[in-house]
Amino acid sequence: MFNNGIDFEEAFAPVARIETIRLILALSAILNWKVFHMDVKAAFLHGELKESVYMKQPEGYEKKRAESKLYKLSKALYGLRQAPRAWNLKLDAVLKGLGFKRCQHEEALYVKSKEGSLLIVGVYVDDLLVTGSDVVEVEFFKQ
Template sequence: MQKNKARLVAKGYSQEPEIDFNETFAPMARLDTVRTLVAVAAQRNWKLFQLDVKSAFLNEVLNEEVYVDQPSGFVKQRSEDKVYRLKKALYGLKQAPRAWYEEINSYFIKTGFYKSPSEATLYTKMSTSGILIVSLYVDDIIYTGS
């Protein structure tokens, strides 16, 4: 059985600064941070995990008003001149990585993680049962701990 997937993607390349977006930002761990995380995990004989958050850039709340044209092939008849106002992010938007980072950052802080003052993508959580170290790389997460 063949499965087909469809994904609505915004034309981010046609967005204009100060009109369609104010700021772009993609959280990326520095290579030194990733190397250190791998070294600490190896030295302490911890397992190291990596995961890709498939829906990271979807459904994140937008801070700006963003409008998109109706997708070609799906234009509503007698409403061809209308556009969609987005309430949440879509793939392709310049704001999507920033919205994702703000959401995951607030989640980590709310659940007791400590954010590194020198590396914006590095979080640690200590408890009586051990430590958990998490690093973000755009929509990937690397983590290890005791």
């Protein structure tokens, strides 16, 4: 897809709806589970780009005698339209690799059940809402 110098397919990243966040909090309150808010620092820098993206050299960091050259990005950057989507795809793969299943009705909700315990993760861009029935599992996830 190429449009007016913009060459990417999707910039959308799913986020948990407010109703889902309220449900997670209500369920946690009823079952007396601890709830953790995790802000993933530099989240977008973990996203891997599917397309080739080039950028001008940042002001003050130009290479001598190569000022007109561009940098090819290997990872997403903040401010890049594709960054949230790239981060979400990476997070989705990691969570699924840890045994989580994504809810078919809410793409930003992941659940992992293991031997009678339940671990729930809600995603809102680079923030995670984490709760569960097994404190050890929650702590392991946080690490």
